[in-house]
Amino acid sequence: MPPARDLQPLPVPSGSGALDVLPTLQRALDGAGPALLPVPDEPTEESRRVLDALGAGTPLAPGEDADDDPTALVIATSGSTGTPKGVLLPAAALRASAEATHRRLGGPGCWLLAMPAHHVAGIQVLVRSLVAGTRPHAVDLSGGFRPDGFAMAAQAALQGPGPHYTALVPTQLGRLLSDDGAGLTALRKFDAVLLGGAATPPSLLRRAREAGVAVFTTYGMSETSGGCVYNGIPLDIAQVHVDGETGPVALAGPMTARGYRGRPDSAAFTDGWFRTGDLGRWRDGRLEVLGRADDMIVTGGVNVAPLPVERVLAEQPGVREVCVFGIPDPEWGQAVVAAVVPADRAAAPAADALRAAVRERTNAASTPKRVVYLDELPLRGPGKPDRRALAARIAGEPSDDR
Structure with a gap:
């Protein structure tokens, strides 16, 4: 041998x-x-x-x-x-x-x-x-x-x-x-x-x-x-x-x-x-492909796949990039969060408008409880948003809804 x-x-x-x-x-x-x-x-x-x-x-x-x-x-x-x-x-x-x-x-x-x-x-x-x-x-x-x-x-x-x-x-x-x-x-x-x-x-x-x-x-x-x-x-x-x-x-x-x-x-x-x-x-x-099974967000007993929510948000005016993930929530188990990179930070789309678009195109459970605005998304590998890094970062920060 x-x-x-x-x-x-x-x-x-x-x-x-x-x-x-x-x-x-x-x-x-x-x-x-x-x-x-x-x-x-x-x-x-x-x-x-x-x-x-x-x-x-x-x-x-x-x-x-x-x-x-x-x-x-x-x-x-x-x-x-x-x-x-x-x-x-x-x-x-x-x-x-x-x-x-x-x-x-x-x-x-x-x-x-x-x-x-x-x-x-x-x-x-x-x-x-x-x-x-x-x-x-x-x-x-x-x-x-x-x-x-x-x-x-x-x-x-x-x-x-x-x-x-x-x-x-x-x-x-x-x-x-x-x-x-x-x-x-x-x-x-x-x-x-x-x-x-x-x-x-x-x-x-x-x-x-x-x-x-x-x-x-x-x-x-x-x-x-x-x-x-x-x-x-x-x-x-x-x-x-x-x-x-x-x-x-x-x-x-x-x-x-x-x-x-x-x-x-x-x-x-x-x-x-x-x-x-x-x-x-x-x-x-x-x-x-709807995303990773382990990225699934369980909020109020409902399974929410991040990718369909991201697709809706990415189509909204003023949104350059977006990543959706879950963070611990005492009431819902997990809360749906959308991290948005605006095309123009000074004219970022309103959080209420983004939520309304998701609610209309998907359902109430998929609607982000929080919307946070970032200059860029953390990435891993060749270009994938790092959901874990985002979740760890956002969990301890107040929302930047507007």
């Missing part, structure tokens, strides 16, 4: 420096060398915690690797718990995801990396490029994501033969649309723009399509090698099961991880299915 392969850190620079890892990534896809754990190249307390928790520098355990399909990447994800987990992604799963994505979008093409490549959405841009045999380009993220920086990188990427693809999170798309400059002009020229990492407000999606952007919303996670449902329709390799009319979502297919590092008995992986922890339903033949 050959010796167990080690799990080695893969420090990934931001921006164009991320392209330097392509040769190492190619070797991992080919099954040569160790399995790789992508982390930011600038050491942080978070990255050190991930390296320690996932046993970087130590061998993969039995069941975490296979001679005929080696584990290429171990992607760190905290999910909704904040505890680091290492998602074991075989080379075949990454390739299957990349190839299915190309089939859905219109064939192998040239990719522009616009997000950190130590997350699954970013590193899959590099994997797709390797599978396609094309050289990717990258946006300079040293000063954060800026529309002018995107425009500059996109100009270089669009000069090569197509088709041309990129992947964004909703916050990035919103900035490009609001800037309405060279970045948006360049974005319109891409044959497909994958949009994931966080729920996309319908109003943002509508604005993008009205602006001529070829947006594909994606649903997936590290455990499925990234997105496996595009515009609500599964990729041709993906199976989706929803338990009941509205219930837990499970995913299966060759893009699925083989499990978690150090957690051989995880109940999330059962009989070839990955149980996502999300709630969803089928609507007009498309999967509609």
